[in-house]
Amino acid sequence: EAQVTQNPRYLITVTGKKLTVTCSQNMNHEYMSWYRQDPGLGLRQIYYSMNVEVTDKGDVPEGYKVSRKEKRNFPLILESPSPNQTSLYFCASKPSGGYRELFFGEGSRLTVL
Amino acid sequence: DQQVKQNSPSLSVQEGRISILNCDYTNSMFDYFLWYKKYPAEGPTFLISISSIKDKNEDGRFTVFLNKSAKHLSLHIVPSQPGDSAVYFCAASDPYNQGGKLIFGQGTELSVKP
Numbered sequence: 001e002a003q004v005t006q007n008p009r010y011l012i013t014v015t016g017k018k019l020t021v022t023c024s025q026n027m028n029h030e031y032m033s034w035y036r037q038d039p040g041l042g043l044r045q046i047y048y049s050m051n052v053e054v055t056d057k058g059d060v061p062e063g064y065k066v067s068r069k070e071k072r073n074f075p076l077i078l079e080s081p082s083p084n085q086t087s088l089y090f091c092a093s094k095p096s097g098g099y100r101e102l103f104f105g106e107g108s109r110l111t112v113l
Numbered sequence: 114d115q116q117v118k119q120n121s122p123s124l125s126v127q128e129g130r131i132s133i134l135n136c137d138y139t140n141s142m143f144d145y146f147l148w149y150k151k152y153p154a155e156g157p158t159f160l161i162s163i164s165s166i167k168d169k170n171e172d173g174r175f176t177v178f179l180n181k182s183a184k185h186l187s188l189h190i191v192p193s194q195p196g197d198s199a200v201y202f203c204a205a206s207d208p209y210n211q212g213g214k215l216i217f218g219q220g221t222e223l224s225v226k227p
Contacts, residue, residue: 004156031212040122042202043157043217050211090156100145100206100213104156 002027004105006091012111013081021076021108023091029103030096032074033058034066036087037107043090049074050096081112116140117205119218126225132190134221136203139184145206147215148177148188150199157202161188193225 004025013019025032033048035058045058049068063085065077074093078085088109092102118137126132136146144165149157163170163177163186170177176189190197203218 035217040219042117042119042219043204045214048211048214092156096212098208098212100215101147101159101162102215104149104158106156107154 002103004091004093004103006089006105006108008108009106010109012113014113015082016080019078019081019110021078021089021091021110023074023076023105024072025074025091025093025103026072027093027095027103028071029093030071032068032091032093033102034064034074034076035090035092036060037090038087046076046089078110081110083112086110086112114139115219116143117203117216117218119201119203119221121221122219123222123224126193126223128195128225128227129192132188132193132197132223132225134188134190134201134203134223136186136188136218137184138186138205140205140207141181141184142207142209143205143216144208145213146177146179146186147204147206148175149202149204149217151202151220152199160201190223193223195225195227198223198225 030051034046035043047066049055091105147162148160150160151157179186200220204215206213
């Protein structure tokens with residue numbers, strides 16, 4: 001089954017404790033991206049990757065890091081989480097070549113105390 | 114600045130009636146628009162889209178209308194069903210950014226009552 005898989009789905013952590021949210025897709029998509037969803041703000045892009053070893057900042061990158069060492073994986077790293085990073089996170093992917101539709105994972109709800 | 118806006122956070126409709134969800138955008142360079150549907154504890158899923166060269170696209174009970182001069186699009190659901198209750202996100206694609214970066218609105222929560 002074609003899918004984008006995120007882990008963990010739910011996480012409660014404390015300020016300053018480094019964490020990684022993994023994302024993996026099995027559709028051989030070149031493009032991958034991370035979004036966060038917050039009430040009243042919709043989905044905002046954190047980081048994106050056009051292909052392996054090519055990553056760049058989105059609209060709200062502060063406090064996050066990413067890497068793209070393999071085509072299928074695009075982990076989101078919070079080096080020192082803070083309470084304002086409490087949010088619902090979505091990983092998404094799509095083929096390159098002008099394709100517009102994004103395929104989303106099921107989401108990771110993160111709470112930072 | 115919010116380039117894509119959904120000004121109604123919520124909408125309640127009776128089963129069998131029409132649901133109309135609205136979306137406004139500011140960037141005239143957007144060339145493709147999409148609607149996503151999101152159930153609780155799930156990721157957004159693609160629903161329907163429209164190219165900027167068209168003014169209407171229909172798929173079963175779902176129709177999207179685009180008014181480029183007003184920079185406005187709407188999603189019509191007819192007839193509405195209880196299973197349509199979800200959050201609906203409007204998205205616009207910027208062809209000059211990331212090969213089509215999607216910019217999302219705030220979402221509208223639709224509730225269809227039996």
